[in-house]
Amino acid sequence: MFPWKVVALVLVCAIIFHDPVSGAPRFPCTVRHKNGILRECDPLHKTPIFKPHTNSKCCMAVRMVPERNMLCIVSKLTLEDKTKxxxxxxxxxxxxxxxxxxPLLLHQAK
Incomplete structure (x- = not known):
């Protein structure tokens, strides 16, 4: 095989199988997700730290965010949001x- 054929074959494969790596999540969060978290969880600066119950509306809003990506939610906060x-x-x-x-143990032997 001639060297130019090899180069052409490699170039064709590189074009066809090109898959750039991206650090962005596949399914990014939206402003709607952010607003749901802020409405249901109320993470105000002035309130004490709390742990929401796993069945609460707050946790349901958190689970609506793809991969529970709270870093994405924080990146959506505006300057006004960050002060509040x-x-x-x-x-x-x-x-x-x-x-x-x-699994939850509903009945335990004593």
């Missing part, structure tokens, strides 16, 4: 609203 709401509280909702993979 706590970004660290928003970031904590990801772990606080994680569903347990262990």
């Amino acid at each position: 709401y706590s970004a660290s509280k928003v970031l904590g909702f990801k772990d606080a609203c994680k569903l347990s993979s262990t």
